Every structure is written in C-alpha cells, then in structure tokens.
Amino acid sequence: MSMEIAAWNTLYNQRHAPDDQRPFSRKTLRRIAGFARPHRRRLVVFLVLSVLGALLAVATPVLAGRVVTVITRQGAPGTIVAIAVLIAVIAVAEAVIGLFSRWLSSRIGEGLILDLRRAVHDHVQRMPIAFFTRTRTGALVSRLNNDVIGAQRAFSDTLSGVLGNAVTLLFALGVMLTLSWRITLLALVLLPVFVLPARRIGTRLARLSREAANHNSVMNTRMTERFSAPGATLIKLYGRPEEESAGFIERAERVRDIGVRTAMLQMTFVTALTLVSSLALALVYGLGGVMALGGSLEPGAVVALALLLTRLYAPLTALAGARVEVMSALVSFQRVFEVLDLTPLIRERPDARPVPDGPLSVEFRDVDFAYPSPDRVSLASLEEVAVLDARGGEPVLHGVDFRAEPGQLIALVGSSGAGKSTIAQLLPRLYDTDAGSVRIGGVDVRDLTTDSLRSAVGMVTQDGHLFHDTIRANLLLARPEAEEPEMWDALRRARLDTLIASLPDGLDTVVGERGYRLSGGERQRLTIARLLLAHPRVVILDEATAHLDADSEAAVQEALAEALAGRTSVVIAHRLSTIRAADRILVLEAGRIVERGTHGELLARDGRYAELYRTQFAEEATTVGSAGAPGGDPTPTVDPVGTPRSADAASNRPGEPVETVARVV
DSSP states (O other): HHHHHHHHHHHHHHHHHOOOOOOHEEEEEEHHHHHGGGGGGHHHHHHHHHHHHHHHHHHHHHHHHHHHHHHTTTOOOHHHHHHHHHHHHHHHHHHHHHHHHHHHHHHHHHHHHHHHHHHHHHHHHHSSSHHHHHHHHHHHIIIIIIIHHHHIIIIIIIIIHHHHHHHHHHHHHHHHHHHHHHHHHHHHTTHHHHHHHHHHHHHHHHHHHHHHHHHHHHHHHHHHHEEEEEEHHHHHHTOHHHHHHHHHHHHHHHHHHHHHHHHHHHHHHHHHHHHHHHHHHHHHHHHHHHHHTSSSSSSSHHHHHHHHHHHHHHHHHHTTTHHHHHHHHHHHHHHHHHTTOOOOOOOOOOOOBOOOOOOOOOOEEEEEEEOOHHHHHHOOHTTOOOOOOOOOEEEEEEEEEEETTOOOEEEEEESSTTHHHHHHHHHHTTSSEEEEEEEEETTGGGGGGGHHHHHHHEEEETTTOOOSSHHHHHHHOOOOTTOOHHHHHHHHHHHHHHHHSTTGGGGOOEEEEEEEOEEEEHHHHHHHHHHOOOOOOOOEESSTTTTTTTTHHHHHHHHHHHTTTTEEEEEEEGGGGGSSTTTTEEEEEEEEEEEEEEEEHHHHHHHHHHHHHHHHHHHHHHHHHHSSSOOOOEEEOOTTSSSSSSSOOOOOOOOOOOOOSSSEE
C-alpha cells in the first residue's frame, strides 16, 4: 500500500469514527465470534495469506538492493539474472495471493452480511405491530444495510489490514535496523508528523461529516415525504413550492460548503504527508549516499532502505487509525445486536398445534389488554430520540367477553378510541392479551401455530394497503401457490375482474406506491380479492368502507358480501346503516362492552347505540337533503350480506330475543 493510499484510508476512518464509545463486554465479543464461527476455516486461510503477502512485500526491496550491490561489485551476470527471476516469481506470487485473498475476503464478508441480514430480518418479522408503529423505517433499514456492512468490514478489511500492516511493519523495521540503525532511527523521528496531524484533522473531518449527514438526513426525509403522491398533492394544493424549494436549497448549500471544506482539509493533509514522505526519502538517499561513499554502507543497502521506507510509513499511518476501524466495526455489531436483543412479545409455543378443521367459533373470555410500553418493543436509536417515551401500558380493554358461533357475524361500534380496532388486532394475534383469552375454534390463539392462525384468519383494513408491485404479486401474497384462474375468480367475486381485464398489462399491471394508481374503491376491492384468494374461515373488517364515496362503497359492499358469506365475521362499522343485518352488535365505550344485541333490540333500548344511530342518521339525511331535494329520503345502502334496503327500513325490523350470553354472528 502506497503512502498516499494509507493517508486517504486513515482520513476516511477518522472521518467516519463512531460517536458511540461504550465499552464492549466479552459477551459482545463472544457473539461476534459466534457469527464468525461458520467462516473460521476461510478466516484462518485468509489471515495466513495476509501474513505471507506482507512478508513478500518486504522481500522485494531487499532483493532490489541486492541487485544494486552485485552491480557495484561487478558481480556475475548470472547472479543478477537469478535475483531478477526471484523478484519476478515473488511478484507473481503476490498477485496470486492478492487475488485469492480478495476472493476469500469477499466470501467471508458477503457471507457475514447474509448471516447478519437474515438474523435481523427474521427477528424483525417476529416483532409485534407496536414495534413498527414506533420505529422510524429509515433507521431500521439502516441497521439492515449500513450497520451490517460496517460489521462485516471487521473481518473482510479491518482484521486482515491490522494483521498485514503489523507484520509488514515489524519485518520492514527489522530489516532496516539490520541495514542501518542510524538511518532507521532518523526516519522514525518523522513518525509523529504522520500520526498527529491525522488524528487532529480526522476529528475535524468527523465533525464536518456528521453535520453533512444530518443535513442530508433532513433533506432525504423531506424528499421522501414531499415526493410521495399524497405529499406532492398537499404541496400543490397549498401552493408553496417556492418555500419548499428555499428550505431544501438552504440545506443543500450548507452541504456544498461542507463538501468544499472537507475536500480542502483532506487534500492539505495528504499533500503534507506526501511532502514529508519525500523529505524522508531525501534523507535516506542523502545520508545513505554519503555513508556509501565513505564505505560504511553498501550502495544496495541505500536503495533497499529507500524502498523499505514506504513499507514502514504506510503501515504506521494505517495502524494509527486501526483503533478507529476496530471501534467502528464493534459499534456496528453493537447496533445490530441491539435489535436482535429486543425480545419478540409474540412467540410460538414449542407445543403449538394447528387451528382445528371445519367452521370456527370466535370467543373473547374476560379479556384485559394494554398496549406495551415503549421499552418493551422499541429502541431510542430506532425512534431517533434521546430517551424513549415513558408513557404506555395504560389499559384499553376491560373484561371484554363475547362469543360468535361458526358462520355468525358480529359488529363492533362505538366512539373513536373505544377499543374496536384493538379487539380486531387481538384475533389474529398481532398482540397478546394481558388477562383472559382469545379463542378460535375453542382453542386459545396462544396455543395455535402461527402459520395455521394466519391462514384461518383474514383481515381487511380501512387503508387497503398494497405494495408497489403488480396486481398478481399483491394477490399472491395471500396464497403464493394460487393459479391464475383462482386469481381471476377472486377478482370476479370482488367485482374487479372487468377493470383488471381492461388494463393493458392485466394482472401484471404495477399498482404504484401503496396502490396509489388505483382509486380508493379499487384498492379496497383488490384487498378483498386477496382475502377471498386466501379462503380464511374467520374474517375481520376494520372499517373497510370508512373513506369511500357512495358508489365505491356500494361496489365494495357487494364484494364484502362475497367475503363474509358462510364465514365467522367480525365487522368494525363506521356507517351504522351497513351493519343492521349483523346477528349481534356490540357497543364499546372506554374499552368495555356497554350494550349488546341486534339492531332492532338496541334501538328499542334507546341507549348509547340508539344515540349513535340517530346522530349519524341525522348527518346522513342532512347530507342527502343538501345534495338533492330538501328533506329527501336517505339513499339506499347495501348491507354486508348484499341486500339493498333504504337507510331507515331496518329500524322497524322485528327484534330478536335478547340472550344472556350474546353471540357473534
């Protein structure tokens, strides 16, 4: 490695030095060794080759000096040829060793990246939903990319670099002392000129680098938000592109200024070190030449000393930044281990069993629940805050108790924050209860295998989330082995087949980020088609039509009728007129079931449900009246079972007897 390359590497390592200076325990080092264990054979060979390469690097200058000595002594031509051949053999050996070392380095490094990414990715997938609601996605992705790559450098670069430089330094120093201890000691006097400026300038570069990274992070966040379809729409609607541009340019200019200062600092440092290296070389030639003329030193030794000088200063400069390299790698490992040390709250029991066959009942038995506190599910560094929010752990469900027989439908209604969506999330075991139990088919969901539970329970949420992929890929997420005719059947039942068939690419049409290229109703029907393709036996609808217009809602309700037919269903209703056909309606307030019964029964009681219904009915009537004739009748709606009726027709529906134990239909 040349002097200039060593200087640039030292500056880079100093510039990217970690702020985290925590001590590392033996446990951390043992865990690192655990990840390295599968690659230990390649590591041993790699390290041996690194040492051998360092030895060959020192041998070449010595042989070059030997050639000069033979020439000055008028030696035999055969000796010079033999030495030249040996130099050539060493050069070929260095090239072969270099290539093989690089191959081993890549295999070890990329293998380690794969192992770490697999471990982090699979672990993150087991984390509860609360983890994802708190964590910044960019910070989490950084752990999977930047920190994992930083960790693998410990083996592919740092370990071999430190060992190779140390061996080269020792052998070069030993040979130089043997040739001339006086010149060697004088050359070492200049060592502080290499090391001290590197540390001082490196600190300044690190500060500038962190400032630039902060500005870039803010710009990236702004661009991510503003360049998404909803963000771009918002900016255009409020007409503030000039202000947005000014804020962006201000930070971009600051990054530019930092870049100029950084480039000048780096070049000044490298130029100074190169100059000092040239002065040291001049010292060797000057003093060595005088000594050679005086007969106290052979001419070949002067040449060898000059060539060995780069083998001395370059490793010394590189080793000056070795601590920073090691710390950077260890910090990366530590940040990866932080994620791996978060204990998943939802874990499959060793003796878990599959969901029972046949139609399934759903039952909540005296369920209490509180969302987990931040320290149980997140990290301050992943939320990009100094300290985790201390709030959390407040109970949101209290003694929730109900049962749905197979094939029945239950509707959950209540004020915002009453606990409806929480109940929906407990059914597929996105969270676990704090007390009581949630049962499917008579079995506690905590005793069921994860795969069988996911296949038995299907859920449609109000946002209708889709991945930026094809319609085919979004459908196959539900059942990867599904054939194309099955996909078209699901689309037909979701009232979407005609639209998809009219698209130029059909099933291979890309839906855009979050499905933004489709309308709200089309997105929702596509998620329903995905649910139908999965064939779940229990269906959860979490306000699936909350944000749709009347036409889209009617189409989605028809699709929902297909999804609910013959299945045990739990529906969270935004519009109360859409759940009048439910066998049981549960009214929740502050995490408690305060009323239960059919639509007619609850209206007859004139309680909380009747209050909610009258309020919403008045709002809908006002909206319809203002849009059409004053005092006009409400527009027809479609119940989840697919039967059109006027909005007030069901209010006179004969009530069913109230049962002591409410059943979910």
